Structures are given as structure tokens and as C-alpha cells.
Amino acid sequence: DIVMTQSPDSLAVSLGERATINCKSSQSVLYSSNNKNYLAWYQQKPGQPPKLLIYWASTRESGVPDRFSGGGSGTDFTLTISSLQAEDVAVYHCQQYYSTPHTFGQGTKLEIK
Amino acid sequence: QVQLVESGGGLVKPGGSLRLSCAASGFIFSDYFMFWIRQAPGKGLEWVSYISSSGSITYYADSVKGRFTISRDNAKNSLYLQMNSLRAEDTAVYYCARRLVCSGGSCYSAERGWFDPWGQGTLVTVSS
Numbered sequence: 399d400i401v402m403t404q405s406p407d408s409l410a411v412s413l414g415e416r417a418t419i420n421c422k423s424s425q426s427v428l429y430s431s432n433n434k435n436y437l438a439w440y441q442q443k444p445g446q447p448p449k450l451l452i453y454w455a456s457t458r459e460s461g462v463p464d465r466f467s468g469g470g471s472g473t474d475f476t477l478t479i480s481s482l483q484a485e486d487v488a489v490y491h492c493q494q495y496y497s498t499p500h501t502f503g504q505g506t507k508l509e510i511k
Numbered sequence: 512q513v514q515l516v517e518s519g520g521g522l523v524k525p526g527g528s529l530r531l532s533c534a535a536s537g538f539i540f541s542d543y544f545m546f547w548i549r550q551a552p553g554k555g556l557e558w559v560s561y562i563s564s565s566g567s568i569t570y571y572a573d574s575v576k577g578r579f580t581i582s583r584d585n586a587k588n589s590l591y592l593q594m595n596s597l598r599a600e601d602t603a604v605y606y607c608a609r610r611l612v613c614s615g616g617s618c619y620s621a622e623r624g625w626f627d628p629w630g631q632g633t634l635v636t637v638s639s
Contacts, residue, residue, distance in 0.1 A: 438625035447606055447629035448556065453613065459627075491556055495623045499572065500610075502556040 400424050400494050404503035410511040417479040419506045421492035426472045429496065436496035439468055439477045442505075443488045451490075452477065484510065513537035513628050515607050520633030527597050527637070533590040533607035533630055541565075541585035543620045544610045547592045549603035550632075559605070560592065564620060575601075597637045604632040 401424040411417040427436045435455035440448035450459045452468040455475055465480045479486055487510060492503040519531040531547070547559040560571045560581040569581050580593040590607050612624035 436623055440626075447632055448626070449629075450625060450627040453625045493556075493625065495610075495612075495625055497623075498570065499558045500623075500626075501558065504555040 399499055400427065400497055400501050402492055402494055402501050402503040404490075404492060404506045406506060407504065408507040408509065410509045411479075411482045412511045413484065414481050415511075417482050417486070417508055419477045419490050419492075419508070421470075421475040421477070421503050423473045423475075423494055423496075427494045427496035428472050435471055435475070436494055437468075437470075437475050438493045438495065440491045440493065441486075441488045442491060448491060479508075482508075482510070513609075515609065515628055515630035517605065517607055517630040517633040520605065520635045522636045522638065523597055524639050525598060525637055528593070528595045529597065529635060531592040531594065531605055531607075531633060531635070533592075535588045535590065535609075538609070540583075540588040545583060545590045546608045546610055546626060547581060547590075547605060548608055548626070548629075549601075549605045549635075551600075551603040554603075557603075561610070562590070594635070597635075599637050602635060602637050604634050606630050606632045 403422045405420045437455040439452040441451050442448045451462050456468040467478050469476045489505045489507050491505050514536045516534045523529050544563055546561045549557050549559050562569050562581045562583050566583050578596045582591045606629045608626035608629045610624045611618050612621040
């Protein structure tokens with residue numbers, strides 16, 4: 399199984415500041431035939447199910463604010479929130495869909511400083 | 512509106528059984544692989560089981576293999592998870608989710624994809 403490791407486990411950022419979450423996979427999730435990274439990011443607010451934010455490592459889901467961006471390739475990925483808003487307080491999860499089982503990172507809890 | 516609604520969770524004693532259901536609406540249910548994913552209190556997400564669009568292929572995490580059975584009824588747009596021999600470590604919120612992929616402006620079922628949407632979850636508590 400591909401192991402997904404996020405860092406940090408928790409993060410406190412001031413309103414309006416940048417937040418960056420890292421996700422590392424134990425093997426590459428870049429599919430050479432189409433040059434796509436098989437990685438998604440989800441946002442989970444307290445008491446709610448995960449919500450899809452980003453897929454193909456960098457494509458924002460429809461309706462997701464453009465302050466959210468995804469980057470990286472191969473085994474190292476980032477989720478960046480360019481200017482933190484109060485409503486962004488949540489746990490963020492990365493997930494690879496390169497191979498079965500589609501494994502998740504352990505989650506990163508984002509709070510306001 | 513694409514929607515998944517789980518039901519069937521509750522409190523059960525160790526060794527007991529529960530059957531979870533997930534009602535789908537707003538999309539062609541029979542086209543998609545469906546998943547059960549769980550989240551123990553304060554923990555991350557753990558994929559539990561999946562079933563192919565026709566129901567002919569199923570897959571289980573090692574932690575539930577031999578105890579849980581996934582099934583679906585495409586005529587009723589419903590997904591199920593029969594959970595037997597429950598253990599304390601099975602305590603979690605159980606989510607059903609659709610796997611899909613979007614490319615070239617369209618979305619469809621594929622072998623490799625992300626999960627969207629997710630149901631609101633149903634809590635299973637295994638305790639004496």
C-alpha cells in the first residue's frame with residue numbers, strides 16, 4: 399500500500415496569512431502515460447464529512463475559492479491557502495488514487511493563531 | 512442534486528452485528544464504484560471496502576476482511592455494509608462515497624478516482 403504522510407499534524411496561522419500543508423507519498427503517484435498526479439485534497443470541518451477541494455494535485459473543484467491551491471509532483475505535494483479566512487478552520491486530508499487501496503494521509507488540523 | 516444518505520449506525524456490544532445503508536440520489540448509481548470509508552474518533556480516514564458498479568467485484572481492508580460484507584441494490588439505488596463480529600476498534604463514523612474522475616470537461620466512473628460526494632456519516636459505537 400502507498401503510505402501518505404502529512405506535515406505538520408497541526409498548524410496555527412493568523413488570519414490573512416498563508417498556510418501551507420505538506421503531503422508525501424511513499425512512492426510516486428505520477429502516472430507517466432498522461433503526466434497526471436493522482437492526488438486529491440479534502441477539507442473536513444467539525445461535524446461534517448470531507449469535502450473535495452482539489453484533484454489531479456492542482457485542479458480546484460468547482461466552487462472552491464481561488465485562495466486554495468495545490469502543487470507538487472511525484473511524491474511531494476502541498477496545499478496552500480494564500481490568505482487564511484476564519485471559515486478555513488478545518489482538518490485537511492490528502493489522498494492518493496494511483497493504486498488500490500486509495501490511501502489517505504493522517505490529516506492536518508488548521509487553526510487560527 | 513447528487514446526494515448520499517447513510518443510516519443504520521448505533522450502539523452495539525462487542526461481537527454484535529449492524530447493517531449500514533446508504534441511499535443514493537441525483538446520479539446514475541449503477542454506473543459507479545461505491546466505497547465505505549470510516550473515521551475513528553479524533554483519527555484520520557480509513558478506507559474499509561468497495562464494490563464495483565455491477566456488484567461483481569468487492570474488496571476489503573485487512574482490518575475488516577471476513578467480518579464485513581459490502582453489497583448493493585442498483586434497483587433501489589442503495590449500498591449496504593453488513594458488519595459482524597464487531598470490535599471496539601470498529602467504533603467510528605462510517606461514510607459512503609462515490610468514486611469518480613473528471614477529465615476533459617466530463618466526469619465518470621473510473622478505476623482510479625477521488626471520492627465525491629460523501630454522505631453525512633453514521634456513527635457506530637462498539638462498547639459493552
